[in-house]
Every structure is written in C-alpha cells, then in structure tokens.
Amino acid sequence: MKFRTQDLGLRFASALLMHHGEVSVEDIRAMPFFKNFDESEAVIKALQRMFNVEICTKKVTAWPIPQWKELIKLKE
Amino acid sequence: MLFRKFGSEELNFIIPRWAKSAATLLVCSGDKIFMSPVAELGPLDPQITQMNLLEGRVEQFSPIHIGSTLDMIREEFESGSEKLAKGLMERLQFPITLGGFLKSCEVGEQYLTKLLETRMLSNSEEKSKSKSIAKRLTKGYADHGFCINIDEAKGLGLEVFDLSEEELNIVWELHRLNDKKRKIQKEMHKDKVMDMIKELPPELLDKLPKPLKEKLEKVKSTRKEEE
Numbered sequence: 317m318k319f320r321t322q323d324l325g326l327r328f329a330s331a332l333l334m335h336h337g338e339v340s341v342e343d344i345r346a347m348p349f350f351k352n353f354d355e356s357e358a359v360i361k362a363l364q365r366m367f368n369v370e371i372c373t374k375k376v377t378a379w380p381i382p383q384w385k386e387l388i389k390l391k392e
Numbered sequence: 393m394l395f396r397k398f399g400s401e402e403l404n405f406i407i408p409r410w411a412k413s414a415a416t417l418l419v420c421s422g423d424k425i426f427m428s429p430v431a432e433l434g435p436l437d438p439q440i441t442q443m444n445l446l447e448g449r450v451e452q453f454s455p456i457h458i459g460s461t462l463d464m465i466r467e468e469f470e471s472g473s474e475k476l477a478k479g480l481m482e483r484l485q486f487p488i489t490l491g492g493f494l495k496s497c498e499v500g501e502q503y504l505t506k507l508l509e510t511r512m513l514s515n516s517e518e519k520s521k522s523k524s525i526a527k528r529l530t531k532g533y534a535d536h537g538f539c540i541n542i543d544e545a546k547g548l549g550l551e552v553f554d555l556s557e558e559e560l561n562i563v564w565e566l567h568r569l570n571d572k573k574r575k576i577q578k579e580m581h582k583d584k585v586m587d588m589i590k591e592l593p594p595e596l597l598d599k600l601p602k603p604l605k606e607k608l609e610k611v612k613s614t615r616k617e618e619e
Binding site for chain 2: 327328332334342346
C-alpha cells in the first residue's frame with residue numbers, strides 16, 4: 317500500500333510538472349498520497365533525478381513579511 | 393526585528409511552555425516576559441554540528457565543552473596520565489578552529505547584551521545588569537537543555553512575570569484556534585492541489601518520462617509476482 321500511494325504521488329507530481337512547466341514543493345507536500353514527510357521528500361528528489369529541472373524561488377507576499385515558495389522548474 | 397518595529401510602545405512575550413535556545417534570545421528582545429508555571433527558557437551557548445570524517449559520524453557539541461575538555465587534559469598532564477593527555481591532545485581540532493568555536497559564545501553574548509539594553513534593561517542603572525545576564529546565559533550553565541524556569545529567570549534579573557490562570561486559559565485558547573486555522577489551511581491546500589490534478593489532461597499521465605515508466609512497470613510486475 318505504501319508504494320502504491322507514493323507512486324501515485326510521483327505520477328501526479330510529474331504530470332503537473334510537465335503540464336505547467338513547474339510545480340511547487342509545497343504543492344507536492346500537500347498531496348494526500350503520502351503517509352509522512354519522508355515520502356514526499358523522496359518524490360521531490362525523484363523529480364530532480366528524472367527531469368532536467370532547476371530549483372528556484374518565487375515571491376508570494378512582499379509586505380509586511382516577505383514569503384517565498386520553492387519551485388521545481390523544467391529547464392528550457 | 394519586525395516584532396520590535398511594530399511593537400513600538402511595549403513588546404511583551406508570553407511563554408506557555410518552551411522558549412529555549414534561540415527563542416530565549418528572541419524573548420529577551422522585548423520589554424517583559426510572561427511565563428506560565430511550567431514554562432522554560434534555556435541557555436544560549438551555540439550548538440556546533442560537524443561531520444567527523446575519520447569516524448564517519450556527525451557530532452554536536454557546545455563551545456563550553458571545549459573549555460572543560462582543555463581543563464581535563466591540563467589535569468591529566470599535571471597530575472594524571474601523560475599518555476592519556478597526549479592521546480586526547482592528538483584528537484583535538486586545529487587550534488584556530490577551536491578558537492573560532494570558543495569565540496562563537498561571544499557572538500551570542502554580544503547580541504543578547506545589545507537586545508536587553510534596547511528594551512528590557514534600557515535604564516542607565518539597569519544597563520550594567522545586561523552584560524552579566526548575557527554572560528550567565530551563554531556560559532553559566534553546564535548543559536544546553538538546562539531548565540530555566542520562572543524563578544531562575546527572575547533570579548537572573550530578567551523582567552519576568554507570572555501568567556495568571558485566566559491569562560493562561562486565553563493563551564491556550566489562542567493556541568488552539570491557531571492550530572485549527574493551520575489545519576484548515578492545510579486542508580484547503582490539499583483541495584487546491586487535487587483540483588489542479590483533476591484539471592490535468594488524462595493523456596498526459598501516459599506521457600511519463602522513461603525512467604518513471606520503467607520504475608512503475610517494475611513495481612507493477614513485483615506486485616504481480618508477490619500476489
């Protein structure tokens with residue numbers, strides 16, 4: 317069961333990455349397919365291995381507390 | 393810094409349970425600290441984590457342990473086993489690295505002194521107290537996990553006050569509401585991701601990269617074998 321849900325997570329994360337050209341690390345962590353933090357982290361690492369990607373940050377809010385989100389982005 | 397900027401009139405910190413290590417530095421930047429009967433502050437000695445390449449393990453230590461280690465070696469040289477002392481010496485770090493670790497205690501001490509002097513102990517009579525408090529918190533405790541409860545904190549000279557039962561109930565209620573808010577936000581994020589997944593074109597799920605396809609096939613065949 318563990319492998320099945322994690323594989324599903326990897327499959328959907330890959331599809332999101334291919335469709336939008338980028339996927340947020342937080343979105344992957346929020347997927348309901350993982351039992352714990354390690355499983356989602358393994359999927360994030362797998363995406364980096366399987367695709368030609370770069371990790372970049374995008375500003376979400378600027379004031380009063382600036383916040384950024386981490387993105388996995390396909391290299392052009 | 394934001395807290396200090398927006399709390400222009402008075403900045404108070406409430407500690408229901410723990411504000412140890414760096415959080416102790418944070419609460420010392422305000423005017424007053426309110427502590428529950430079970431709340432704890434902690435010493436400010438920096439924690440150094442480094443990889444021991446020879447033994448292949450990660451070790452964590454405090455610079456205050458360097459002083460006690462040097463004392464131990466000195467004692468062995470003077471009145472114990474010289475062989476043991478030499479053995480311990482060989483395993484010590486490069487002197488400049490050791491000096492750097494020891495110096496890191498002073499960084500915390502300087503920051504704390506500065507923070508205390510700008511708010512909590514800003515009166516000229518109290519300023520002299522800040523240095524002794526900072527020294528005590530960075531070097532005066534034997535272990536980083538030492539429990540500095542409300543009485544100990546008062547004894548140090550910090551502006552610490554008791555939280556009444558009524559105030560504590562309000563704090564717990566706020567904590568509970570914040571926890572609820574975080575859970576709702578998490579659920580909303582989950583729903584947002586699921587909506588994104590639902591909008592994906594179905595054919596895209598078949599256009600997966602080769603290594604992933606191979607992996608999924610492998611998992612599938614292993615499962616079939618197991619069944």
